[in-house]
Amino acid sequence: MPSTPPINLRPFLETDTEFFAVMATDKRVTRFIGDGKSWDEQTIQERVRAALQQDPFDAVGSSRWFLATEANEPVGIIVSTRKEDGIEIGYWVSPIHWGRGVAGVMVDGALATIPQAYGTKKLIARVDPANTASAKLLIRRGFILETNHEGLDHNALV
Numbered sequence: 001m002p003s004t005p006p007i008n009l010r011p012f013l014e015t016d017t018e019f020f021a022v023m024a025t026d027k028r029v030t031r032f033i034g035d036g037k038s039w040d041e042q043t044i045q046e047r048v049r050a051a052l053q054q055d056p057f058d059a060v061g062s063s064r065w066f067l068a069t070e071a072n073e074p075v076g077i078i079v080s081t082r083k084e085d086g087i088e089i090g091y092w093v094s095p096i097h098w099g100r101g102v103a104g105v106m107v108d109g110a111l112a113t114i115p116q117a118y119g120t121k122k123l124i125a126r127v128d129p130a131n132t133a134s135a136k137l138l139i140r141r142g143f144i145l146e147t148n149h150e151g152l153d154h155n156a157l158v
């Protein structure tokens with residue numbers, strides 16, 4: 001693995017929608033997300049709107065996204081949502097940047113900020129076991145497999 005890229009995380013803005021939309025309409029990216037299909041325009045707009053809504057951190061469903069940049073260029077996003085049993089995180093990296101350690105650095109940044117923001121240490125991540133890179137990065141960061149539901153591994157960091 002090349003040396004760790006310097007990645008900056010900042011709150012997602014409406015002007016980042018186009019960068020997100022390019023990933024959400026790329027089947028390589030959505031392969032292990034939801035039903036695996038690329039997202040339509042309406043779904044993209046709904047999710048972005050929810051992410052920008054800034055619901056209170058203690059409300060179930062409250063969501064915050066972060067844009068990851070490298071040398072001021074967007075490379076990925078971190079998504080986070082409060083669920084009943086913890087804060088669910090997700091991470092998407094633009095395919096041209098895969099395999100460089102970007103997701104690992106993004107998740108390290110998320111682990112350093114998200115628990116404080118939501119006021120809880122319990123983070124969860126749902127991963128398709130076939131998504132090797134995603135599963136590996138969670139294991140390396142201490143996530144533990146709690147259960148498998150409808151084909152997805154439910155991992156938690158407590």
Ligand SMILES: CC(C)(COP(=O)(O)OP(=O)(O)OC[C@H]1O[C@@H](n2cnc3c(N)ncnc32)[C@H](O)[C@@H]1OP(=O)(O)O)[C@@H](O)C(=O)NCCC(=O)NCCS
Binds near residue numbers: 103104127
């Ligand atoms: C999953 C994803 C985020 C990984 O991003 P990435 O920047 O390529 O990941 P990294 O380079 O940080 O690598 C993470 C780990 O996977 C390993 N890895 C990377 N690419 C791999 C591959 N093709 N096959 C196997 N392992 C791989 C790395 O070696 C690293 O493991 P290590 O920490 O034990 O060394 C990226 O492929 C992606 O955005 N996929 C689409 C969205 C998605 O599925 N998100 C996850 C579900 S929420």
